[in-house]
Amino acid sequence: MSQIVCPACKDATVVEVGENPEGVKYFVCSHCRESKRWCSRCDQGWLYKWVDPTTNGVLFNCDECEATWYSIEKVGSNPDFS
Numbered sequence: 001m002s003q004i005v006c007p008a009c010k011d012a013t014v015v016e017v018g019e020n021p022e023g024v025k026y027f028v029c030s031h032c033r034e035s036k037r038w039c040s041r042c043d044q045g046w047l048y049k050w051v052d053p054t055t056n057g058v059l060f061n062c063d064e065c066e067a068t069w070y071s072i073e074k075v076g077s078n079p080d081f082s
């Protein structure tokens, strides 16, 4: 795989560290510790972690297909919202 540039610190220091949850590739930037996941639904975009300001709940959103999950356990299954 070619080098992945971190959107946070702009260094090509993003490495795959396994699957979390199972079936969803999990990456961490070794420089700034920013983490992200590869979308297993569209296989084209990154999943980013967000905090919903109204509920303070964590959600995960794909920047390509815009699928949204409200818990990490559900990521990779049918999205809660798309």
Ligand SMILES: [Zn+2]
Binding pocket: 006, 007, 008, 009, 010, 011, 013, 029, 030, 031, 032, 033, 034
């Ligand atoms: Zn980084």
Ligand SMILES: [Zn+2]
Binding pocket: 039, 040, 041, 042, 043, 044, 045, 062, 063, 064, 065, 066, 067
């Ligand atoms: Zn997607």
